[in-house]
Amino acid sequence: MARRGREKATAKRDVNYRQLRNPFPPMELFSKDEITSMHETALQTLEDLGIRVLLPQARDIFAKGGAGVKDEMVYIGRDMVEAALASAPKSIECRAGAPHRDIKLELGALTFQPGAGAPHATDLKRGRRPGSARDFNELVRLTQHFDVFQMVAPLIEPQDVPTHLRHYFTLETQLTHSDKFPFIFSRGTPQVMESFEMLANFRGLDADAFEATPHAYTIINTNSPRTLDIPMAQGLIDFAKQGQLSIVTPFTLMGAMAPITVAGAITLSHLEALAAITLTQLVRPGAPVCYGTFTSNVDMKSGSPAFGTPAHFQASLAAGQMARLTGLPWRSAAGSASNLNDVQAANENQMGLWGCLMAGASVIIHSAGWLEGGLSVSYEKLVTDAEVLNMIAELCAGAKAGTEEIGLDALQQVEPSGHFFAADQTMGRYRTEFYEPIVHDYANFGTWTDRGAQDANTRATSVWQDILTRGTGPSVDAARLSELQAYVATRTSAGGAPPES
């Protein structure tokens, strides 16, 4: 019996972090009546106060769909919103570079992204600096390494790559160093169209296959309050036209660009999201679109943004209730305001994370590495937060309490005050029962001291250095890579494509 136990113990742990379902019960902040009032206020505001839309083409689409348009203001009727929510898909199959990386976005799904869009990168070896092409490359490779990041994100801005060529670089890097669902910035139609072309060719897809299901996503931030700017409106239109995924995210800070209350801020965020979603459905009914919010508060003493606060947590909960009202998959965000990866950074990020988890977010953005309220991404924090995300992924797998797990025989085998180290149940499971950490250290104080008394950040430095040194990315087809590089070379010679604003 002990021998059988030992044989079983050679089994490897097999936990799938790539497709997760949220196991946490959703938490409701507001009553159903309160949520209805917020939704009604949002609809009424869209009808009566309207939203400012800077792109004439978008205003035309809204007008053609039945909206009132006066100068830059667009007044959207509730019937238009309701039609949009009815036609937007509730489940979205996202195609990555390999089938095991595909993800399905819907209510109940759970995906994580590292921190995105930071101007700076920072690590303990090289300090804090403006984000560079090297940083972008390294951070995409680190993202690829951890299965728990199901989507690639533009972690930092590669500021040493000219803006008219940056979209070539960021997409080429994602496609060649990762086979996960990639990101494309909405910085105007020319860049987006070229990016679609690069992506479809690299994946070997004709126009129909490309448009049939999303192969990339973009993040659409409204300019709160109540403004949709030119590149964002273009992004919504271009992505919808070609069946690619827009994740609509009003980014609001309570007390600054949004009302000071959670209820007010989420009402504003909701109406902006509804306007953007409506635009996508007017362009192409059934176009894939995610609902979203990223709402936290400012510190009213200093005016600084704060993250991982009670208000941030509550805003995620409220947004989750609004999202369930729409039925759409949706994104929320964690994050930290700390200036280095310290205890504050860890506590803020995890607090924000639990808000998103209990809110039932389908996509949790900025869930790792994000410092300074998004002004830097830390290599060490990416690793230490990945540890937390891994543990959450473990929780997604649940646990069993069948006869074997309860293990009356183990209780019978071990005398009072004895130990279970040698019990058959233990021998059969000890290699696979528990999560094995990547950076957490369980050594006692003496052993830890003898080994150099390294804190988690120091160990995290070794972890990311090891990953970058070992450097295993996806296998890339040589012919497609050449084509991709040739395309970029040709377009670069032709002058690239500057971003729109």
Added chain:
Amino acid sequence: MARRGREKATAKRDVNYRQLRNPFPPMELFSKDEITSMHETALQTLEDLGIRVLLPQARDIFAKGGAGVKDEMVYIGRDMVEAALASAPKSIECRAGAPHRDIKLELGALTFQPGAGAPHATDLKRGRRPGSARDFNELVRLTQHFDVFQMVAPLIEPQDVPTHLRHYFTLETQLTHSDKFPFIFSRGTPQVMESFEMLANFRGLDADAFEATPHAYTIINTNSPRTLDIPMAQGLIDFAKQGQLSIVTPFTLMGAMAPITVAGAITLSHLEALAAITLTQLVRPGAPVCYGTFTSNVDMKSGSPAFGTPAHFQASLAAGQMARLTGLPWRSAAGSASNLNDVQAANENQMGLWGCLMAGASVIIHSAGWLEGGLSVSYEKLVTDAEVLNMIAELCAGAKAGTEEIGLDALQQVEPSGHFFAADQTMGRYRTEFYEPIVHDYANFGTWTDRGAQDANTRATSVWQDILTRGTGPSVDAARLSELQAYVATRTSAGGAPPES
């Protein structure tokens, strides 16, 4: 209208952290059938395999109650367990030193305790050292300072106080520096009886008033697997006899002193808790007793205890399901295995905390300051974890979404792309809307660098130093204090009371 807003803004924030209700939806790890199987296995094990009870008096009480006794083994029938669960109170009013500090323990209540029982204390100013009387005093004062700790705990062992006098010192320190619900160690009948006498006299209570409701609590750890030692059994009997609170806590590590599975470990923990609870009810039906568990896993590579792991989280969830089956208030625990207050320590403690919160624990022990799996308590960690607990306490207050909070007028006042800083809604609420942190810093990178680039631990050092310097404790009646000190002096001259083992 703006003026009225400004007037309202002078209101102080008024959040009650002293009596909390758990707002988080309970999470179920196992199905109802699985929980029933675990409970049945526990009952069967108590009947058939029994539990080893080292104290003859306890075996006599069990025997008189109908249990089978053979040598040191006690075999407890399920009818005895069921009777005990029926007579144990489901709601327990705990009397502190001031009415606003009283707490009610029941399912749905939420109380926090700092880390307890560590042999070492550590802080950035004085380093890691064996716990001393000074440390005990300081840590009780820090505990008193933060409302979010509703109970006092014996944070560290004052190793410079002789063991036969230690109970005088620890209780006197709690009573004179805190008006919160105090702790008494179960280290044998003589110490416990003297402690009860000190406490009743200091609170000015006759025997009836003292016994009517708990004025102190103890923690009862079984010696897993299936052993109840002498001082623990004496504690259960002595506390039950005098109507004081026992919090029963099998402390088990999966794969070491408990089965390697969550289901097995919690089944063992459950049966041990049931045995201890049964003893209290045989002594005095209706005696106040909390169900409890503290179950985590060992790292199977090193054999070291791990905390804040997925298995720890799941064990809390499973224990919560068992506790709800008993209907009793119950305790769980957070904690960290890290050797210093770093990112690992923060992440582990918070992960453990969320397990307890979603498990619906009524008392969360070791929720702040606990490092090295309980071998040290950190002053800085006490502060940084208190920040997290404060934020959770804020979440307990919920939020409203009435007409004022949704604030259509605020949406109307602010133009597209404008800001809400000057909106009436903002002006009326900006002083009170958001939680104000004690150690988290929201300054931007430049300002933070100019101020000395302090990490959270460095700031936490200033926080605890300030609290100890300002030194506000409860007011203490001079006559009662003299009596207490005279009692201690007399007993000390008479030779004190050594602990039992």
